[in-house]
Amino acid sequence: MDPSTAADSPPEVGLDFPREWIEFLDPADPEHLVRADLTWLTSAWTCVFGRGCAGVVAGRAEDGCCNHGAFFTDTDDLTRVEESVGELTPADWQRHPGTTPGRDDWTEPDTLTEPAPGEDAEQALRTRVVDGACVFLNRPGHPAGAGCALHAMALRQGRHPLETKPDVCWQLPVRREQEWVDRPDDSRVLVSTIGEFDRRGWGPGGHDLHWWCTGSPTAHVAAEPLVETYGPELVALLGPAAYAELRRLTEARLDAGLVAPHPASPRPVPVELHRRRPD
Structure with missing residues (x-):
């Protein structure tokens, strides 16, 4: 069991175990290289908010992972959410101010990391x-139900919640990292790494969370693998052509039975991808 797991929360597997990765070029962009963690993307993880989630703060399971608020990744993220907030009604949102919400009603400044001695904190x-x-x-x-008001509004409107929620909220539990890499032949590619947002993804404080779902068998209960259930989000993170290639390559690996399984997923892994199942 992961030593980070609190004694009164569902168990979690350790953070370090064999993983299988795949690397491929985006068919739509020869300067975009994708690295994907197949062990994570073929897992049976699913969000269990309200049905087994123990929450990141002890005694507040009903909050899920929403205790610390969501940092905005950039101006586009903030603007998109601001437009969505303008669509919320008091029936949607328990803390609606009753008049047109201003940005000060739902945002506040904070520091991203603890600054080094003598340095200013990043705001x-x-x-x-x-x-x-x-x-x-x-x-x-x-009356509208427990959970994120922006998420519920999107579902009510027939939209995907990634259109209304802050980036970090809909990207979890997938972690995307991007960097430009200079290769030995002087070519340059943008490398997008898609993996599990485990406890380490939160920084040093991640080990202090009461519970975190990605490594817990309690949350590995989906009927299909994450690469399928998380399809819209992966399209948004990678683009449609890269996602289609990721699906194709994942199917081929599952057919060959070569994916190193996630230890939190049940045995045998009870997931199928286009009728393909690991042996």
């Missing part, structure tokens, strides 16, 4: 935290 905006959780989190008993 950024995040969603406001009220009574220990994100301002958009409707509490149990609210």
Whole structure:
């Protein structure tokens, strides 16, 4: 069991275990190289908010992972969410101010990291935290239901929640890292790495979370692998051509039975991808 797991929360596997990665060029862009963690993307993980989630803060399982608010990745992210907030009604949002929400009603400044001695902390905006959780989190008993008001509004409107929520909220539990890499032949590629947002993804403080779902068998209960259930998000992160190639290559690896399984997923892995199942 992961030593980070609190004694009163569902168990988690350790953070270090064999993983299988795949690397390929984006068919739509020869300067875009994708590195993907197949062990994670073929796992049975799914969000269990409200049905087994133990929460990241002890005693507040109903908050899920919404206790610390969400930092905005850039101006586009902030602008998109601001437009969505303007569509929320008091029926959608428990903490709706009753008038047209201003940015100060739902954002506040914070520091991204602890600064080194003698250095200034890096400032950024995040969603406001009220009574220990994100301002958009409707509490149990609210007529619109518990959970993210932006998420629920998107579903009510027939949209995907990635269109309304902050980037970090819909990207979890996948972690995307991007960097330009100069290769020995003087060519240059943008490398997108797609992997598991485990406890380490939160930085040093991740080990202090009461519970984290990606390594817990409690959350590995989906009928299909993550590469399928998380399809819209992966398209948004990689582009449609790269996602299609990722699906094709994942199917081929599952057919060959070569994917190193995620230790939190059940045995045998009860997931199928286009009728393909590892042996």
